[in-house]
Amino acid sequence: MVKWTELERSTVKAIWEKVDIDDIGPQIWARVLIVYPWTERYFGSFGDLFTITAILKNDKVAAHGKVVLKALDKAVNNMDNMKRTYADLSQLHFQKLEVDPDSFRLLADCITITIACKLKSALSPQSQAIWQKFLYAVVDAMSSQYR
Numbered sequence: 475m476v477k478w479t480e481l482e483r484s485t486v487k488a489i490w491e492k493v494d495i496d497d498i499g500p501q502i503w504a505r506v507l508i509v510y511p512w513t514e515r516y517f518g519s520f521g522d523l524f525t526i527t528a529i530l531k532n533d534k535v536a537a538h539g540k541v542v543l544k545a546l547d548k549a550v551n552n553m554d555n556m557k558r559t560y561a562d563l564s565q566l567h568f569q570k571l572e573v574d575p576d577s578f579r580l581l582a583d584c585i586t587i588t589i590a591c592k593l594k595s596a597l598s599p600q601s602q603a604i605w606q607k608f609l610y611a612v613v614d615a616m617s618s619q620y621r
């Protein structure tokens with residue numbers, strides 16, 4: 475299990491409190507699809523994802539970004555229990571959605587970059603290090619049911 479210091483816990487919470495899910499969620503998911511275009515293969519039901527403009531205007535992309543970020547809230551509130559918290563979601567992504575677990579890390583990087591663009595000075599090198607430790611624990615938990 476990942477161990478967290480009080481500074482790490484308070485830093486993760488402080489960053490998360492500044493995140494506006496409705497604003498940043500859609501931007502993060504659009505960034506994933508634009509930067510890593512092969513991830514589009516999981517979203518056949520989302521309609522037109524053929525151009526950057528289409529991705530940025532796609533309501534399903536925006537809605538999905540919000541769903542995923544809302545799920546991240548569970549990790550912030552269960553830092554000592556992430557694997558159990560994400561067991562069902564991990565199972566869903568492995569068995570039903572067949573998502574390549576490498577894409578969890580790609581998503582994590584898009585989350586950090588989008589937050590850095592938005593919050594600027596709130597992400598000092600020290601807080602970025604803590605935030606990335608947090609996200610990689612999420613990636614680990616989301617990968618935990620893959621076998």
Ligand code: HNI
Nearest residue numbers: 513516517519541542545546563571573577578581612616
């Ligand atoms: Ni993910 C659905 C959470 C990463 C592809 N995903 C969900 C749902 C949640 C969720 C919550 C809704 C489940 C439900 O309806 O029961 N996804 C998360 C989290 C992460 C993540 C917490 C990582 C931190 N998902 C990814 C990645 C991909 C992905 C990296 C692919 C690139 N997810 C999907 C797909 C669906 C999905 C595909 C189904 C979408 C739909 O609406 O059909």
